[in-house]
C-alpha cells in the first residue's frame with residue numbers, strides 16, 4: 001500500500017530524560033531530514049545520500065537556528081518498522097527541546113502522527129497483521145513479566161499462525177464444496193463428506209481452544225482482581241501490605257479497622273493483580289460498618305480470586321457466608337502462624353499457613369495464587385496464547401458459523417447453505433488477523449495506542 005504523506009512524532013514518553021527519540025516515516029522522510037538536519041562535519045552525507053541503517057552526528061536546524069545536537073539514524077524501506085523510509089532522531093530529552101526538534105521536522109514537511117499511526121502503517125504495508133499490531137500495544141502496556149511475554153509471543157505471530165491454520169482448513173473445505181456446486185448433479189461421496197465434516201469439527205475445536213484463552217488474556221491484560229475477605233482482625237490488611245510490599249492499608253488490633261475497600265496493583269509470580277482489601281464481616285448495627293461490609297461482598301462477587309483469611313489462633317470458620325462469582329478461585333489463608341494454632345486448625349488441610357508478621361509462607365501463597373491463575377498450558381510462558389475480547393467475539397461468530405454448517409452437513413441440506421455458513425466462519429476468523437476489517441475498527445484499535453508508536 002502506498003501512503004503519500006510523511007509523519008513525525010516523539011516516540012519516547014513526555015517529560016524530561018537523558019534522551020528522546022523522534023520518528024519520521026513516509027516517502028519524504030529522507031527529504032524532510034535533509035532539510036531539518038545539518039551534518040556535523042563538512043562533506044558528511046545528508047540523510048538522503050546516506051546508506052540504510054547508518055547513524056549520523058549533526059544538528060537540527062530550524063529557521064537558520066541550531067535547535068539541538070542529535071544523532072540521526074537513516075533506515076530505508078523496506079527493512080523498517082513501517083516498511084517506509086524512516087529516520088530516527090535521538091535528541092536531548094527535555095520537554096522544550098523535544099518540542100523544538102519536532103517543530104523543525106514539521107516545518108520541513110512532516111505531519112504530526114496520530115496515535116498508533118506508525119504501527120497502523122506497519123499493518124497497512126503488510127509487515128504485521130492486526131493481531132500482531134494489537135500485541136504492540138499489549139507489550140507497551142504490559143504490567144507484569146508474564147503479560148509482556150504473552151504479548152511478545154503474539155507479536156512474533158503465535159496467534160496469527162493459529163488463525164492462519166484455521167483459515168486454511170475452512171478454505172480447503174469451502175473449495176471442495178464450491179467445486180461441487182459447479183456440478184450440482186454429482187453428490188459428494190460419503191467418504192469425502194465425512195472427511196470434510198471432520199475438518200470442520202477440528203477447526204471448531206481449534207477456535208474453541210483459542211476462545212477459551214480469553215479469560216487468561218483478560219487476566220494478563222487487566223490483572224486479576226483478588227479480594228481479601230474474612231472476619232475482623234484476621235490480618236487482611238496485613239496481608240494486603242505484605243503482598244504489596246508497602247504499608248498501604250492501616251493495620252491495628254482494633255477489630256473493624258478497615259471500613260472501606262482499599263485496592264492497589266501488584267505482581268504475583270509474574271501475573272498482574274489488583275489486590276482489594278475489604279472490611280471484616282461480623283454482626284454490626286453501625287451504618288458505616290454495614291456499608292463497608294456490603295462493599296466487601298461486592299468485591300468478593302466481582303473478584304477473579306478470593307483469599308479468605310482466618311486467624312489461626314481462633315477456631316476455623318465454617319464455609320464462608322461470602323458469595324463469589326462462578327469460576328472464581330478461592331484460596332483459604334490461615335494467618336498468624338507465628339503463634340500457636342487453635343486445636344481446630346491442627347492438621348486441618350486446605351489452609352495455606354502464613355504469617356504476615358514474619359513473612360513465613362507468603363512465597364507459598366504467591367505460588368498457589370499463580371498456579372490458580374495459571375491458565376491453559378501452564379508450562380512455557382513463551383507459548384502462551386491469550387486472546388483479547390475482540391478476538392473472542394470474532395471467534396464466537398466463527399464458531400456459530402461452523403456449528404450451523406455442521407448441522408446442515410449432518411442434516412444433508414443443500415451444499416450452498418453449508419458453504420454460506422462456512423464463509424461467515426471464515427470471514428469472522430479472518431477478523432482476528434485483520435484480513436477482513438473496516439476503517440472504523442482500525443480507528444478504534446489504533447486510537448488506544450500512544451502517539452509515536
Ligand SMILES: Nc1nc2c(ncn2[C@@H]2O[C@H](COP(=O)(O)OP(=O)(O)OP(=O)(O)O)[C@@H](O)[C@H]2O)c(=O)[nH]1
Pocket residue numbers: 231232233234235236237238239250251252253254255256257258259278279280281335336337338339354355356357358
Ligand atoms: N502475631 C501476628 N499478628 C498479626 C499477623 N498479621 C496481623 N497481625 C495482627 O493482627 C491485628 C489485625 O491485623 P489487621 O491486618 O488490621 O486485620 P484486618 O483483618 O485487616 O482487620 P479489620 O480491618 O479490622 O477487619 C493487628 O494487630 C496485626 O498486627 C501475624 O502474622 N502474626
Ligand SMILES: [Mg+2]
Pocket residue numbers: 236237238249250251257258277278
Ligand atoms: Mg483491615
